[in-house]
Amino acid sequence: MSAPLLSVEGVSKRYGAVVALDEITLDVGAGEFFALLGPSGCGKTTLMRCIAGFEAPDAGRLTLRGENLAGVPPYRRPVNMMFQSYALFPHLDVFENIAFGLRRKGAREDAIRARVGELLEMTQLASFGARRINELSGGQRQRVALARALAPRPALLLLDEPLGALDRKLREETQFQLKEIQRKTQTGFVIVTHDQDEALAIADRIAVMRAGRLEQIASPIDIYEKPATRFVAGFVGETNFIEGVVARDGGAAFVTSFARLPREECALPEGARATLSIRPERIEISREGQGIAGRVEDYVFRGEYTLLRVRVAPDAVLRVGAYDGRFAIGDEVRLTIAPEAGVLFAEAA
Known part of the structure; x- marks a missing residue:
């Protein structure tokens, strides 16, 4: 078997007396769409922040492409994050929002134009490059945020409740778009969500969390049809x-x-x-x-x-x-x- 893209080995994190993560161990494969699923307060966002480098685990080890991430600051990790709020820049147009990370890395102008053009096509925003953010719908803003996160070609993309602000019909349409873009880019995606239907619809594998611990890691069909615990059976579906x-x-x-x-x-x-x-x-x-x-x-x-x-x-x-x-x-x-x-x-x- 090929080496995993991301390895989380025995990771623990406490905030005073609260155990946010309790010896979490899991792997994410290259090109895999992986979901962290659980109720509010289960530790999934804390785990994502540890992967991104915004939090340091108290114990355990994180490796990405075989490199130990201990002490590596967020800006030096080949990891990008797409936030629930999208965090787009209202004073920049769509093109410049997507180009932002590339410009900070000092990419050449021709390379920036080629990459942004590619992502505009991929996200079905080819005619929106000159639009301002306040001229876009919620679904369009979500795609701009995704394109911006993918622009520097991260090894791993973290998505924090990316569809939470969309209505049901648009959320379902965007799920298909997310899967299609993930397949095209073959970037490893880790999505954090409390929405069971969303995790079942888009993930290759799901890790169900509860009170800082892993309850089960399996494919969506096995999570649904062969839950490992009573909690998983009741939480999913x-x-x-x-x-x-x-x-x-x-x-x-x-x-x-x-x-x-x-x-x-x-x-x-x-x-x-x-x-x-x-x-x-x-x-x-x-x-x-x-x-x-x-x-x-x-x-x-x-x-x-x-x-x-x-x-x-x-x-x-x-x-x-x-x-x-x-x-x-x-x-x-x-x-x-x-x-x-x-x-x-x-x-x-």
Whole structure:
């Protein structure tokens, strides 16, 4: 395997009694789009600032392209950062905003014009070079900030909540643009976000953080379908948490207050208390036939599907994604949970 672009080895950081980072270890590959995902206060921004050189870790080691970054100031690191606020210069036009870093490095004028022209084309801003920043939309400003950050050809680009100021539709469009630009430049991207949908949509791999520690590093599909912990299952996407006990008489099963659910894979011993995490779309729903009896209590229309709340026992309500048919409050339904569906955790609430 090729050496990683960035290596974070046992990095820790404290602010007084607060542990911001607790022995974080991860690698980012060359040309990889990597996401740091977690709730506010989990340490993801602190880790990004350590990588950029704005903070020094209390322990551990950071290397970029094999070079130890200890003591290397931010301006000497082949790292650029795109801030959430974009931090564009309102007194400069788009061209000069993008050219700013190149001019500070003393690049030749012909090289500056060639590089800025290339980035204007890449970010679909070719006709905007003479525009002032206050003449641009939010999405256009975001692309100018991205082009400026990429102009000096950094080995690694850090993006701090770059899409947070955009509306939903524009954010989704910009996600595709970010991925396309990252593929074209083959620059390593590390994005910091608390938006689960954003991380799932654009990252090659995701590191989920919680209280200064890593919960899981995996591809988006594995983070969603094979969460390593109950926290990851609940933080990324919607899920049902079902409490119960493992039974092994006549095959592995998970016994809940409303059903005995066969399990295809179960390493837990007989009698172990556990929690089943199952996504709403993995529960099949019908009006008749076999399955768990339930009654629709409420629903939310989501466009491509309807999210139902189905009461299956006095103490149990399941969220179910219905893609076909119309259901109304009070409808009697049947639910089926496949033996391989969901993930069983040796953790109870």
